[in-house]
Amino acid sequence: MAFLQTHEVSMRFGGIDALNGVSISAEPGLVTGLIGPNGAGKTTLFNIITGLQPPTSGQVFLDGRDVTSVSVYRRARLGIGRTFQRLEIFGSLSVRDNIRVTVEVRRRWSRQRIDIKHETDAILARVGLEEFAKVPADTLPTGSARLVELGRALATRPRLLLLDEPGSGLDAAETEAFGLLLADLAQDGLAVLLVEHDMDLVMKACSHLMVLDFGELIASGTPEEIRANQQVQDAYLGAEEPPVGSITEPGLAGAGTLP
Ligand SMILES: Nc1ncnc2c1ncn2[C@@H]1O[C@H](COP(=O)(O)OP(=O)(O)OP(=O)(O)O)[C@@H](O)[C@H]1O
Numbered sequence: 001m002a003f004l005q006t007h008e009v010s011m012r013f014g015g016i017d018a019l020n021g022v023s024i025s026a027e028p029g030l031v032t033g034l035i036g037p038n039g040a041g042k043t044t045l046f047n048i049i050t051g052l053q054p055p056t057s058g059q060v061f062l063d064g065r066d067v068t069s070v071s072v073y074r075r076a077r078l079g080i081g082r083t084f085q086r087l088e089i090f091g092s093l094s095v096r097d098n099i100r101v102t103v104e105v106r107r108r109w110s111r112q113r114i115d116i117k118h119e120t121d122a123i124l125a126r127v128g129l130e131e132f133a134k135v136p137a138d139t140l141p142t143g144s145a146r147l148v149e150l151g152r153a154l155a156t157r158p159r160l161l162l163l164d165e166p167g168s169g170l171d172a173a174e175t176e177a178f179g180l181l182l183a184d185l186a187q188d189g190l191a192v193l194l195v196e197h198d199m200d201l202v203m204k205a206c207s208h209l210m211v212l213d214f215g216e217l218i219a220s221g222t223p224e225e226i227r228a229n230q231q232v233q234d235a236y237l238g239a240e241e242p243p244v245g246s247i248t249e250p251g252l253a254g255a256g257t258l259p
C-alpha cells in the first residue's frame with residue numbers, strides 16, 4: 001500500500017456527489033499532482049485526508065494505518081501537514097512569529113527537545129523569507145504570504161504535505177522558485193500532494209498526476225500521459241476558458257464553484 005492511500009472515498013453534500021469512490025495515493029520522495037476543473041472535489045478530498053471532514057464512505061490510510069476516524073489534531077501529529085486554498089496565517093504577527101508559534105506547538109506535543117530559535121531560523125531560510133522575518137504577515141504580497149503558510153506547515157515536520165493551490169498569486173519568478181522548493185522538499189523524503197491550476201508548475205514539478213472531474217478520478221499517469229489523454233483534454237486541459245483559482249471568491253472557505 002502507498003504511504004498515503006485513499007480507498008474508494010465518497011462525499012455527498014445534499015444532492016451533490018462531490019467525490020465518488022476516489023482512490024488516490026502519494027509516496028515519499030515524490031511530488032504528486034491532483035488536478036481538475038473548479039468544483040471537481042480536490043479541496044474536499046484534502047479536507048477528508050486531513051480529517052476536517054468525515055467522508056460519506058471510504059477510508060484514508062497513512063503509512064498502512066486506517067486514520068479515517070482519527071481526529072484532525074492527531075493526524076497532524078502523525079505527519080499530515082497542509083496549506084489552504086484561502087490563506088490561513090496570523091496576519092498581525094510577524095513572519096517569524098507565525099512560524100515560531102507552530103514550532104512551539106510541535107515542541108509541546110512531541111515532547112522533544114527542540115531549539116525553537118534554531119528551528120524557526122532554519123524554516124525561514126528554507127522558504128526564503130529571512131529578509132521579511134520582522135514584517136507583519138498581512139503586509140506581504142500574496143506570493144510571500146503563501147510561503148509563510150508553507151513555513152507553518154513545515155514547522156509541524158510533516159511526512160505528507162498537502163498544498164492547495166500554492167501557486168495562485170505567485171509571479172513567474174516566484175512560481176519557478178516554488179517549483180524548485182517542492183523538488184527539494186520531496187528530495188528530503190516528504191510525500192507532496194499538490195493541487196494546482198498552474199499547468200506549467202504542475203507539469204514541471206510533478207512526477208505523477210491524478211485527474212478529478214465531477215468527483216470521479218478520470219485519469220492517472222505521468223505528466224506526458226495526462227497531457228495526451230483525450231478525456232483529460234475534454235474535461236480540463238482543452239478548456240477555452242482557463243480555470244480560475246478561488247481565493248478571491250466569496251463563500252465557504254475552500255469551497256469551489258460549480259463548473
Ligand atoms: N461544505 C460544503 N457544502 C456543500 N457543498 C460543498 C461543500 N464543500 C464543497 N462543496 C461542493 O462540492 C464540490 C467540490 O468542491 P471542491 O471545493 O472540493 O472543488 P475543487 O476541486 O477544490 O474546486 P476549485 O478548483 O474551485 O477549488 C463542489 O460542487 C462544491 O460546491
Ligand SMILES: [Mg+2]
Pocket residue numbers: 042043044085164246254255256
Ligand atoms: Mg479547491
